[in-house]
Amino acid sequence: MSNTVNVTVNHVTRVEGHGNIRLRASDGKVEHVAWQIPEAPRFFEAMVRGRSFEDIQTIVSRICGICSVTHSLAAIKGIEDAMDIEVSEQTDKLRILCHYGEQMESHSLHVGYLVAPDLLGQKSVIPLVESHPDVVKTVIRLHRLGNTWMEIIGGRMTHPVTLKPGGFTAIPSEKKLLELKNAIEDAVPDLKILIEVVLGLADKFPAFERDTEYIALRYPDYYTFYHGDIASTDTDEKVPVRQFERVVNEYVSPQSTAKWCKWHRDSYAVGSLARFNLNAEQLLPMAADTAKQFGLKKGACNPYLNNVAQVIECAQVAEHSLQLIDELLTKGLKPEPVKVEPKAGEGVGCVEAPRGILFHRYQFDDKGLCAKANICIPTGQNHANIQKDFEAFAPQIIDRDQDEIRLLLEMLVRSYDPCISCSTHFLNVEFV
Amino acid sequence: MSKLKVAFFDFACCEGCQLQIYNLEEEILDLLELVEPVEWREAMSDQSDEYDVAIIEGSITRIEDEQRIKEIREKAKILIALGTCATTGGINNLKNNFEMQDVKECVYGEDANMSHLDTYPTKAVGEVVKVDYMVHGCPINIKEFSYIVRCLALGKEPNIPGYPVCVECKMKENTCRFEYDEICLGPITRAGCDAKCPSSGMWCFGCRGFVDNPNVNAARDIMAEYGKTLDDLRGKMLLFGSKQEF
Numbered sequence: 001m002s003n004t005v006n007v008t009v010n011h012v013t014r015v016e017g018h019g020n021i022r023l024r025a026s027d028g029k030v031e032h033v034a035w036q037i038p039e040a041p042r043f044f045e046a047m048v049r050g051r052s053f054e055d056i057q058t059i060v061s062r063i064c065g066i067c068s069v070t071h072s073l074a075a076i077k078g079i080e081d082a083m084d085i086e087v088s089e090q091t092d093k094l095r096i097l098c099h100y101g102e103q104m105e106s107h108s109l110h111v112g113y114l115v116a117p118d119l120l121g122q123k124s125v126i127p128l129v130e131s132h133p134d135v136v137k138t139v140i141r142l143h144r145l146g147n148t149w150m151e152i153i154g155g156r157m158t159h160p161v162t163l164k165p166g167g168f169t170a171i172p173s174e175k176k177l178l179e180l181k182n183a184i185e186d187a188v189p190d191l192k193i194l195i196e197v198v199l200g201l202a203d204k205f206p207a208f209e210r211d212t213e214y215i216a217l218r219y220p221d222y223y224t225f226y227h228g229d230i231a232s233t234d235t236d237e238k239v240p241v242r243q244f245e246r247v248v249n250e251y252v253s254p255q256s257t258a259k260w261c262k263w264h265r266d267s268y269a270v271g272s273l274a275r276f277n278l279n280a281e282q283l284l285p286m287a288a289d290t291a292k293q294f295g296l297k298k299g300a301c302n303p304y305l306n307n308v309a310q311v312i313e314c315a316q317v318a319e320h321s322l323q324l325i326d327e328l329l330t331k332g333l334k335p336e337p338v339k340v341e342p343k344a345g346e347g348v349g350c351v352e353a354p355r356g357i358l359f360h361r362y363q364f365d366d367k368g369l370c371a372k373a374n375i376c377i378p379t380g381q382n383h384a385n386i387q388k389d390f391e392a393f394a395p396q397i398i399d400r401d402q403d404e405i406r407l408l409l410e411m412l413v414r415s416y417d418p419c420i421s422c423s424t425h426f427l428n429v430e431f432v
Numbered sequence: 433m434s435k436l437k438v439a440f441f442d443f444a445c446c447e448g449c450q451l452q453i454y455n456l457e458e459e460i461l462d463l464l465e466l467v468e469p470v471e472w473r474e475a476m477s478d479q480s481d482e483y484d485v486a487i488i489e490g491s492i493t494r495i496e497d498e499q500r501i502k503e504i505r506e507k508a509k510i511l512i513a514l515g516t517c518a519t520t521g522g523i524n525n526l527k528n529n530f531e532m533q534d535v536k537e538c539v540y541g542e543d544a545n546m547s548h549l550d551t552y553p554t555k556a557v558g559e560v561v562k563v564d565y566m567v568h569g570c571p572i573n574i575k576e577f578s579y580i581v582r583c584l585a586l587g588k589e590p591n592i593p594g595y596p597v598c599v600e601c602k603m604k605e606n607t608c609r610f611e612y613d614e615i616c617l618g619p620i621t622r623a624g625c626d627a628k629c630p631s632s633g634m635w636c637f638g639c640r641g642f643v644d645n646p647n648v649n650a651a652r653d654i655m656a657e658y659g660k661t662l663d664d665l666r667g668k669m670l671l672f673g674s675k676q677e678f
């Protein structure tokens with residue numbers, strides 16, 4: 001008896017942007033499985049040409065609503081690299097602090113609002129308001145904390161205002177910073193609830209493993225989202241961010257016209273699990289303890305556990321932020337007016353977005369006008385790996401009910417926390 | 433009273449305005465007493481063809497988008513443009529400064545002519561279909577969004593500021609950005625943002641679009657006072673690409 005399975009998901013829900021899943025199988029054999037991106041391309045690299053270095057972060061922040069701080073910082077670091085601009089220790093710490101707010105906001109949103117419904121058998125967070133009010137309220141509080149955090153440092157929750165090449169347009173008062181410190185300390189019980197809840201549902205993550213190359217920033221001093229060189233689980237070599245093209249190696253797959261990324265294998269993964277796999281020994285105590293509770297160790301290669309790594313990172317950014325705020329307050333905050341004289345040059349900015357490593361390269365003329373830009377997005381780097389996971393996982397689950405196959409593949413996509421509108425200015429797609 | 437059925441749809445944008453709705457936090461729970469979301473891809477797996485209100489985020493940049501937005505318009509009793517990409521085309525308008533072939537080749541190189549990468553000059557939603565209400569800003573002001581939704585649920589007309597950002601900026605007692613030798617679009621940009629950017633030491637880049645009748649003479653006077661011209665102002669306007677001329 002011929003048994004045909006067809007899974008067609010147009011516009012996977014509860015992800016940022018538009019992605020499709022296609023699967024066709026008969027008699028228990030997968031004939032075709034594909035991850036596709038029909039998102040409208042937005043052409044940012046073309047749009048920034050001719051714009052002043054002063055406007056670049058305002059423009060590229062709009063690549064993504066959910067990682068706007070990350071894009072702003074990558075652009076600013078790229079501009080500073082191109083124009084040899086040094087920043088103060090205070091600026092450096094405040095930027096990292098702002099960036100941590102975004103990690104908290106993005107991770108809590110992703111785990112709490114977008115992934116939790118899958119683990120609790122619901123189609124969205126809305127039914128959870130009735131069925132799990134305490135969980136929803138905990139997530140709301142953590143999410144609001146992330147937003148308040150970004151607003152205090154960045155001037156606004158989404159699309160930060162204060163971040164600029166050379167420093168800040170305005171810095172928070174010490175009083176505000178102290179308020180933030182108290183808010184983070186007060187959120188520790190909520191973090192523990194989130195950890196408990198996800199821990200209680202951890203058996204709902206499918207037990208799928210695929211040996212994978214993971215790539216993230218690595219920095220000797222701490223578990224990094226901001227400084228460092230590019231590292232891979234496949235090599236001890238550390239690549240300076242200025243040479244990122246050597247790592248991302250965009251290529252056209254023989255089975256698809258989509259441009260993918262690879263370094264040592266056909267694909268690699270970036271994101272929380274990649275950072276964990278490269279830097280886990282640098283986690284601070286609460287985060288390290290969380291990893292222990294989940295039994296997550298370096299070398300983990302179940303992509304669904306990216307969501308667990310996100311929870312661990314919520315604890316990490318909270319702890320590290322408390323340290324940074326203490327250091328800033330001990331020294332005392334002082335206004336540092338910034339005046340940048342533009343000059344010609346080329347530079348790279350690299351930052352870890354919540355969903356993985358992000359690269360921006362810019363070329364400027366002597367008036368500080370952008371001549372050329374190249375932006376390489378984490379979700380773009382993950383697309384090939386999602387496809388490879390599909391190819392490995394689909395045959396393992398092909399005898400299951402069609403709706404279950406669909407859900408498991410959707411969950412797999414969601415586990416990467418994809419940000420598809422980000423990724424579309426460099427991705428090509430094959431349609432079947 | 434039956435709840436208004438609301439559906440969200442997104443086109444070319446960063447989805448940051450939808451994100452602001454999450455940022456309402458507990459207030460979402462209050463809004464759910466008034467309206468029922470029936471489709472919201474970023475948040476829900478549910479889908480529906482039956483809705484009273486369609487909330488549209490993003491710009492129209494492809495022929496297939498145009499078809500899709502027209503179908504949505506036919507089904508919706510009320511259509512709201514959410515955020516600058518939808519209300520004016522926003523940052524996506526920067527693309528319109530170039531030839532489309534050049535834009536595609538810049539990003540996709542030799543693959544530029546593949547059909548799924550096709551694009552045309554950015555349009556605001558209102559350039560394709562009738563828009564009933566606009567929630568301005570990049571990103572939107574969540575308080576304004578919540579206010580507009582409440583008004584619609586209660587059958588009231590929302591009242592959107594028709595005065596410039598300078599009014600809100602003055603109320604915050606900020607030093608004028610022109611004093612810092614910057615060019616600020618506050619004098620001609622629609623208020624309602626609480627002057628967030630000038631309050632954080634940044635000039636206004638006009639993300640909420642212009643007030644309905646910008647006082648061009650006053651703007652010219654300000655520019656003259658600080659030794660600048662209307663052309664300087666126009667250069668800054670380009671960023672969020674309002675097509676309004678003066």
